[in-house]
Structure formats: C-alpha cells, structure tokens
Amino acid sequence: MERVLMKGNEIIGEAAIRSGCRLFFGYPITPSTEVIEYLSAKFPEVGGTVVQAEDEIGAINMCYGAACTGNRVMTASSSPGVSLKQEGLSYSAAAELPMVVVNVNRCGPGLGGLGPAQSDYFQSTKGGGHGDYRLIVLAPSKAQELYDYTMMAFDLADKYRNPVMVLTDGFLGQTMEPVLLKEKPESEEVDKSWIVNGAKGREKRIIASYSLTNEIGEENNKRWEAKYKNIEEQEQKWEEFQTEDAEYLLVSYGTTGRICKSTVLEARKKGIKLGLIRPITLWPFPKKAFVPYADKVKGIVTVELNTGQMIEDVELAVRCKPQTHLYRRQGGMLPTEFEILEFVETKFNLNENKEV
Structure with a gap:
C-alpha cells in the first residue's frame, strides 16, 4: 500500500x-x-x-x-x-x-x-x-x-x-x-x-x-x-454522522455531504443537536437508514446542488412525517457550512429554541 x-x-x-x-x-x-x-x-x-x-x-x-x-x-x-x-x-x-x-x-x-x-x-x-x-x-x-x-x-x-x-x-x-x-x-x-467467447465445442x-x-x-x-x-x-449503503441523539437531520451526498459534516460540527458547538445521513448508494436509495428517525427527529434538511431531486426520495423514506426542507445551490456554486447552518436555524427557529 x-x-x-x-x-x-x-x-x-x-x-x-x-x-x-x-x-x-x-x-x-x-x-x-x-x-x-x-x-x-x-x-x-x-x-x-x-x-x-x-x-x-x-x-x-x-x-x-x-x-x-x-x-x-x-x-x-x-x-x-x-x-x-x-x-x-x-x-x-x-x-x-x-x-x-x-x-x-x-x-x-x-x-x-x-x-x-x-x-x-x-x-x-x-x-x-x-x-x-x-x-x-x-x-x-x-x-x-x-x-x-x-x-x-x-x-x-x-x-x-x-x-x-x-x-x-x-x-x-x-x-x-x-x-x-x-x-x-x-x-x-x-x-x-453467459459470456460470448466463441462457440466451438x-x-x-x-x-x-x-x-x-x-x-x-x-x-x-x-x-x-x-x-x-x-x-x-x-445493497443499501449509507453513513451516519452524529445521529445518535439528533433532533434534526441533514441529508446530503457527494461533495455537499462532506460540507454537511462541518455544518454538524458547527451546530454542535452551538448546542444544536444536528446529525447527518449521507447516502452512499443513491440507487438503491438507503430507505433503511431513515427508519429509526422517521418518528424521532423534528425536522430534516436536504442539501443539494440542484432544484430539489433527492428530497423526493427522502420524503418517501420518512413517509413525510418530519418537516422536510431543501437547501440548494446551483450553477456550479457550493454552499458553506455556515450558510447551511443558518438555513437550519431559520427554518426551525432554533435561535428561539422552538419549531416553526
């Protein structure tokens, strides 16, 4: 190696x-x-x-x-x-x-x-x-x-x-x-x-x-x-990051998935119990990852570099029970961990310690 x-x-x-x-x-x-x-x-x-x-x-x-x-x-x-x-x-x-x-x-x-x-x-x-x-x-x-x-x-x-x-x-x-x-x-x-490699014999x-x-x-x-x-x-595969006591979840994959880890760490510094589920297989989508959290978390934010696509699979996986919101950037722009955290705080009124 x-x-x-x-x-x-x-x-x-x-x-x-x-x-x-x-x-x-x-x-x-x-x-x-x-x-x-x-x-x-x-x-x-x-x-x-x-x-x-x-x-x-x-x-x-x-x-x-x-x-x-x-x-x-x-x-x-x-x-x-x-x-x-x-x-x-x-x-x-x-x-x-x-x-x-x-x-x-x-x-x-x-x-x-x-x-x-x-x-x-x-x-x-x-x-x-x-x-x-x-x-x-x-x-x-x-x-x-x-x-x-x-x-x-x-x-x-x-x-x-x-x-x-x-x-x-x-x-x-x-x-x-x-x-x-x-x-x-x-x-x-x-x-x-099943392969095709010559049929002699x-x-x-x-x-x-x-x-x-x-x-x-x-x-x-x-x-x-x-x-x-x-x-x-x-074959459903995913990673969980600080989800054990999470009250709110980020869901993101790929490049934004790694940015969201920093968001979780920043949120924890402020006392916000935020976790991350990062899908590794996008198909099959890791529905099993969401089973323990569908009735547990207060809200979910998907972070995507599009107008909102994976959010549909997330909503199906949690049966639309927790509030699910989309934070997005487009056109080649990447979000910062602080932008994402500000969105989470605003959507769930976490600065006032209560939900919308």
Whole structure:
C-alpha cells in the first residue's frame, strides 16, 4: 500500500486498473477528461486498451460489445455526454451486462457550465433511458471513496450482471487529495457461463434485449424486477454522522455531504443537536437508514446542488412525517457550512429554541 497525492479523475483510473479493468471506451468531455487521459497513459503498461470513440453513443455501444465477452469494461463522461449514452445503458441493463459508467456531473441543463452539480440525480437513479430498468449508483464524497467505490462498482457489476454508475462531480474530479492505494480484496466468484467467447465445442449463446412475444417480454421484465428488488434489499449503503441523539437531520451526498459534516460540527458547538445521513448508494436509495428517525427527529434538511431531486426520495423514506426542507445551490456554486447552518436555524427557529 502507498499513499499518494492524485487528482480525483486519476484516482478513478488507477482504481479501474487495480480492479482488473483492461478496456475503456470513451470520448473526452470536461470535467471528466483526465480519466481517459490517465488510462491512455497507463493502460499500455498492463496490456489494456483505450479507444476514443467517435462520440459518446459509439463509446457506450463499444462497452456493450466488450461486456458480452465477460471482460471488465468502463466508460467515463460528464452530464451531456452521459445523456447520449442513455439508450445504450438501457440496452446494457436489459442484456444484463456488467460495466462501470463514471459521470463527473457538471451543471446544466443544456451545455451548462463546468462547475460541480448534482442535477443528474434523477437521470442516474430513475433510469434515464427508456423502459423499466435500474443502475446501481454509488456516490463518493472524497478521494479515498473515489478509489474504494470504483473498485466496489466493478464487483457489484459482476455480482448482479448490471451496469453500475459512479456519480461524482466537477469538484471531486478536479481536486487533488491524498489517497491510499490499497490492494484490491479478493472478489467473489461469479457465474460467467453467459459470456460470448466463441462457440466451438459448445452450444451457441445469444445476448439480446429484444422480446419476440409479449409473453416473453413480461417474463423478462418480471425477472429483472425480481433482481432489482434483491439489490434493494441487499445493497443499501449509507453513513451516519452524529445521529445518535439528533433532533434534526441533514441529508446530503457527494461533495455537499462532506460540507454537511462541518455544518454538524458547527451546530454542535452551538448546542444544536444536528446529525447527518449521507447516502452512499443513491440507487438503491438507503430507505433503511431513515427508519429509526422517521418518528424521532423534528425536522430534516436536504442539501443539494440542484432544484430539489433527492428530497423526493427522502420524503418517501420518512413517509413525510418530519418537516422536510431543501437547501440548494446551483450553477456550479457550493454552499458553506455556515450558510447551511443558518438555513437550519431559520427554518426551525432554533435561535428561539422552538419549531416553526
């Protein structure tokens, strides 16, 4: 193990290499470009291949083809580029192909700007492309998690035969922080009997998402639905920070999740019992995290870099029992811990020691 100073996007590339990924297909777009740059420099040393496709549509379909062979494959892009990949992601989910997709979220809509945002939450967690399907979505908040969760993404993709997204942002992707380059733990043995690698000496295998009859279509959809329910039950992940005696909760992920930790510490200095739930899996959303608090806390504030997207999942998780409010910044702007705390104090009249 070694501790090094690296840029966030480069950390993702290094984690992919150490996870056994040897195939990358992508197209440059700020602020994700360092992923393809890093792998272009490093992959030749380990026998890997990087292809800069003609566009994002070509890249995701190259991932589809490579994943059919059972090899670990990855692509990376940023918001408008990920939009172009949506049809291919729907096809890949339906064909049950393991792959890792990195979205270094930039602000939008449209071309937007290059600053950090969380405006792709709906796109990432609700499907994005056509049809009933899900991506597993992991949300790192610091350098070490960029490394660890990228490794986790490859294992989850193989375990469930499903695309997995690592949803980061322009701040995390461009920030340099120390990271411990740990050796990857042994992965679980996974079934590879489905892969397409030549049919000599065995029956041919076909990987497709097209249903020839409505009856087959319903049967397939029920099978996928059962898989997604299993993932929801098994893979909800989150972090709790000073929630044991919390009367109020912040809920935030990624970059704002790390800012909210400072908010909690500042609140505690003032005698405000504030805690934080930081979702790590955005899908499956960690509903279980909220069960102990739905009837306990007096209020919740979600902190997001959008007009309010994750707040819908939070309200569903707590069944709209505590007051739930949104504090947001947009357009690439990040909040400070003091802005967030002032919002909490104002919304719940904590300076007067009573609720609204």
